[in-house]
Amino acid sequence: MKWFINSMLGYWVLLLVISLGAAAIIYEVWLKGRV
Amino acid sequence: MFDFAIAGVQAPFFLLVLVGLTVGIVGGFIGVGGGYMVTPALIVFGFPGYMASGIDMTHICGKGLVSTVRHRQLGNIDWTLALSMIAGTMLGVELGIRLLVYFKNLGISGVVLLMTSVALMFTLFLYTQFETRRAHKKMAEMEKAGEKLGRELQTSNLPKFFQTIPLAPIIRCRAARVIVSMWVIVLVGMVTGVLAGFLGVGGGFVRVPALVYVVGASTHIAVGTDLVEIVISGAYGALRHSIEGNVDMMAVLFMIAGAMFGAQVGSIATSYVRGPAIRYILSYSLILATLGAALRLTYVLTGQSVEWLSLTAVVLTLGEMIFLCLFISSLVWFAVRRRGGKWVPDWVAPLVI
Numbered sequence: 001m002k003w004f005i006n007s008m009l010g011y012w013v014l015l016l017v018i019s020l021g022a023a024a025i026i027y028e029v030w031l032k033g034r035v
Numbered sequence: 036m037f038d039f040a041i042a043g044v045q046a047p048f049f050l051l052v053l054v055g056l057t058v059g060i061v062g063g064f065i066g067v068g069g070g071y072m073v074t075p076a077l078i079v080f081g082f083p084g085y086m087a088s089g090i091d092m093t094h095i096c097g098k099g100l101v102s103t104v105r106h107r108q109l110g111n112i113d114w115t116l117a118l119s120m121i122a123g124t125m126l127g128v129e130l131g132i133r134l135l136v137y138f139k140n141l142g143i144s145g146v147v148l149l150m151t152s153v154a155l156m157f158t159l160f161l162y163t164q165f166e167t168r169r170a171h172k173k174m175a176e177m178e179k180a181g182e183k184l185g186r187e188l189q190t191s192n193l194p195k196f197f198q199t200i201p202l203a204p205i206i207r208c209r210a211a212r213v214i215v216s217m218w219v220i221v222l223v224g225m226v227t228g229v230l231a232g233f234l235g236v237g238g239g240f241v242r243v244p245a246l247v248y249v250v251g252a253s254t255h256i257a258v259g260t261d262l263v264e265i266v267i268s269g270a271y272g273a274l275r276h277s278i279e280g281n282v283d284m285m286a287v288l289f290m291i292a293g294a295m296f297g298a299q300v301g302s303i304a305t306s307y308v309r310g311p312a313i314r315y316i317l318s319y320s321l322i323l324a325t326l327g328a329a330l331r332l333t334y335v336l337t338g339q340s341v342e343w344l345s346l347t348a349v350v351l352t353l354g355e356m357i358f359l360c361l362f363i364s365s366l367v368w369f370a371v372r373r374r375g376g377k378w379v380p381d382w383v384a385p386l387v388i
Contacts, residue, residue: 008382012319015361016354023354030047031080031349 039082042090042283046080055094055290057356059297063102064304064363065317066258068095068237068265071152071324073290075331075352082286089273089281090290095237096269097287098294103262105302111259113210116220116252123221124238124264127228134233149332152234156325159244163318166191166248170311174385184385187253187310194251211252211260223249224264237265240324243317247310254310304363307370312386316362323355 004014037048054076058069070091077087106112138144169190177184194213202216223245231238239261246257276282305313330348334341369379370387379387 006380006382011380011382015358015365019358019361020350020354022357023350023352026353027346027350030050 037285037289039283039286042082042086042286044081044083044086044283046082048289050080051286051289052293054356055098055293056297057293057360059098059102059294059299060301060304060363061297061316061320061356061359062095062098062239062262062294063105063298063301064258065239065301065313065320066102066243066261066265067239067317067320068099068269069239070095070236071240071328072352072356075327075348076356077286082283085279085281086283089276089279090283090286092269092272092276093282093284093287094290094294096266096273097291098298099237099262099266099269101295101298102302103259103266105299106259106262106305109255109259109302109306110210111255111305112263113208113213113252113256113260114263115206116208116211116213116246116250116256117260117263119206119217119220120224120260120264121267123224123226124228124231124268127225127230128232128268129228130225131229131232131234134229145335146332148234149328149335151230152328153325153332155230156240156321156328159241160318160321160325162248163244163314163321167311167314167318171315171382171385174309174311175381178385184309186255186388189247189254189310191248193248197249198251208250208252211250211256213251215250220250231268237268239265240317240321244314247314254313255305258305258313301363304367306388307367308387309385312366315386316359316366319362320355320359323351323358327351327355 004010036045038045054073058073061067062069073091074087077090078084082090135144138147166189170188173190174184174188197219198213198215200216200219202218204217205214206217207214227238227242227245230241242261242264243257246252246260247254252260327348330344330351334344334348337344366387369383373379373384373387
């Protein structure tokens with residue numbers, strides 16, 4: 001877990017996973033079937 | 036849901052405010068208009084392509100103005116550099132549009148546009164990553180050795196080469212602390228203008244690296260100066276699109292409402308970080324946009340039959356905006372913690388002030 005904060009690559013991966021997860025939720029809730 | 040009568044679309048208005056906010060933060064921070072993110076996002080929300088482009092351009096003009104005012108207050112604009120560049124930029128944009136029309140007549144504009152975007156953004160990503168990592172490493176070593184760190188450090192030798200070209204008139208850009216031939220600046224404006232006109236974007240993602248790596252301006256000055264160019268080209272684009280009836284002002288107003296706040300936050304955030312941090316964010320933005328464009332290209336080349344490619348491109352476009360906002364916000368948060376004497380990860384220390 002520490003690797004996600006102490007390494008720049010780890011932090012990059014952590015934020016990317018959170019962001020893509022949030023984007024997938026937005027897609028699922030509001031955009032599915034409309035695009 | 037809000038009924039955008041002119042565009043003929045019903046869409047949740049808060050999503051437009053959110054897009055304006057996120058692109059405002061990113062644009063104010065790395066000095067881009069964000070056209071490469073906004074247009075696909077609006078198409079995703081159901082706006083027709085021409086309307087997405089018009090709304091995008093009009094909102095960029097308004098948002099760019101807010102960011103420019105803030106960057107001027109922060110002393111991040113070199114007016115000599117900006118005004119010298121405008122002539123080249125306008126000429127370049129016109130040439131770029133003519134080039135686009137040529138490919139449009141051949142019937143291959145879509146594929147050529149996407150291929151050029153992918154190749155250009157990926158090359159810029161590789162160069163900025165390579166150079167910024169070198170600068171980051173050097174700054175970390177300097178900090179360990181107890182040396183005083185400046186706001187900027189870049190390791191590229193390209194600016195030295197371009198600054199020694201002896202073509203008159205040689206001009207002094209005081210804020211950027213650069214003495215260079217005016218023709219170099221005009222040429223940079225023209226080349227970046229051609230790409231902007233051809234790709235149909237503001238061109239910040241090309242102009243900022245060009246100002247840093249060719250002219251030799253610091254990243255903060257490059258960001259502020261580029262925003263001046265974006266306001267001017269955005270105003271021209273907004274006027275043209277309005278005449279053509281491509282603008283739904285209600286959509287623009289919702290986006291500007293978010294962008295007004297986001298642009299202020301993004302611009303102020305630059306005063307918490309050193310140059311390489313801005314170049315890192317620019318670099319990340321480029322690779323994510325490259326992936327999105329590559330997915331769209333594959334979708335087009337496969338005859339628009341593989342649905343998951345389109346879906347992934349949509350999620351990636353939205354994810355990119357969220358990712359960049361989170362990264363910028365967390366860098367500011369780390370900078371505030373560091374100023375308060377609290378712990379921050381080792382890799383962050385050389386990047387924040």
